[in-house]
Amino acid sequence: MTMPSWAYAAATILGMAAVTAIARNFFLVAGRETRIPEPLQRALQVAPLAAIVAVTAPEIFMAHGTLIDTWRDARLPAAGAATVFYAWRPGVLGPLLAGLAIYLPLRLVLGW
Amino acid sequence: MTLRALAHDAHFRRGVRDMLAFGPGLAAWGVVTGVAMTQSGLGVALSVLMSLTVYAGSAQLAALPLIASGAPMWVIWASAFCVNLRFAIFSSQWRVHIGHLPRRRRLVLGYLLADLNLLVFQKAWPGRGHQTGQARYAAGGAAAVWVIWQVSSLLGIFLSSLVPLAWGLGFAGTLSMLGIAYSLLNDRTAWVAAIVSAAAAIAAFSLPLKLNILVAIAAAVTAGLVMTRAGRAADALRGSGS
Numbered sequence: 001m002t003m004p005s006w007a008y009a010a011a012t013i014l015g016m017a018a019v020t021a022i023a024r025n026f027f028l029v030a031g032r033e034t035r036i037p038e039p040l041q042r043a044l045q046v047a048p049l050a051a052i053v054a055v056t057a058p059e060i061f062m063a064h065g066t067l068i069d070t071w072r073d074a075r076l077p078a079a080g081a082a083t084v085f086y087a088w089r090p091g092v093l094g095p096l097l098a099g100l101a102i103y104l105p106l107r108l109v110l111g112w
Numbered sequence: 113m114t115l116r117a118l119a120h121d122a123h124f125r126r127g128v129r130d131m132l133a134f135g136p137g138l139a140a141w142g143v144v145t146g147v148a149m150t151q152s153g154l155g156v157a158l159s160v161l162m163s164l165t166v167y168a169g170s171a172q173l174a175a176l177p178l179i180a181s182g183a184p185m186w187v188i189w190a191s192a193f194c195v196n197l198r199f200a201i202f203s204s205q206w207r208v209h210i211g212h213l214p215r216r217r218r219l220v221l222g223y224l225l226a227d228l229n230l231l232v233f234q235k236a237w238p239g240r241g242h243q244t245g246q247a248r249y250a251a252g253g254a255a256a257v258w259v260i261w262q263v264s265s266l267l268g269i270f271l272s273s274l275v276p277l278a279w280g281l282g283f284a285g286t287l288s289m290l291g292i293a294y295s296l297l298n299d300r301t302a303w304v305a306a307i308v309s310a311a312a313a314i315a316a317f318s319l320p321l322k323l324n325i326l327v328a329i330a331a332a333v334t335a336g337l338v339m340t341r342a343g344r345a346a347d348a349l350r351g352s353g354s
Binding site for chain 2: 006008009010011012013014015016017019020021022023024025026027028029031033034036039040041042043044045046047048049050051052053054055056057058059060061062065067074075078079082083086090091092093094095096099100103104107108
């Protein structure tokens, strides 16, 4: 990249860093606590779970912007294996390894 | 508390330890993000700068095509803010647990707290309200995620030509999220939230800027509110019936 455009891109990136800081501190900046109604505060507790499910579900069930329409996709059996493993032994690493043990052969050998 | 004292604190250490199980999944995501940055044409120096300062994987990935196509600066910032909006919601949760810290510490810690931090925190401190040690626990988790993420992301940047993306490495990150998601499904509210969120995220997938995630959060929170109301109404009816 040429110098001006490099500086421009760097400024863009530093601005994005500021955006991260602002978003993550949105309700932490003020000296006094923002009053959020109790029922809403309680309901907001599911927000992180909802967010991670919202990121994960399309990664498992969708391809090219639509629901998966073939069973020859390594992700479904891999997620299934991880789920079964979790039911047997709850944890993080176990389900991950079980899922990969299904995913990698299907993908690399069969090309799913 | 000095940083040295913090490093020896029991809560801090537990915060670090609880995060280590996510190391492999997180590292896989970090590598993928590092590779994506370099391969988008950003170059090594800018990729390093972005990784070290922006520190928000989904916003980084969303910004890459915009930067590559020469979009105006404000468009990139606005889209980063949209992708990061969920953190604003999360910050209202963090307020309860780290709001007592002096402002500077609060803001530094707040900047470092990503999605995974709040999920693991909720798992470790299931009760509501503030308890002693929570800020130190959060700091431990923040330190662990930062180190794992930056190391793997830098690896991805510097070794981008060696990492075969065809392996679908990113899916390892997805799989490691399944465990924490399942572990939080401990009551009916959580189950409903998860199902509603998954359906909403898939239905709204075509929205730009990952706004489907925000739609899913809104739907899940609304479902939770409705269930609370319905529960109270049912209690009231039962009360008047007896």
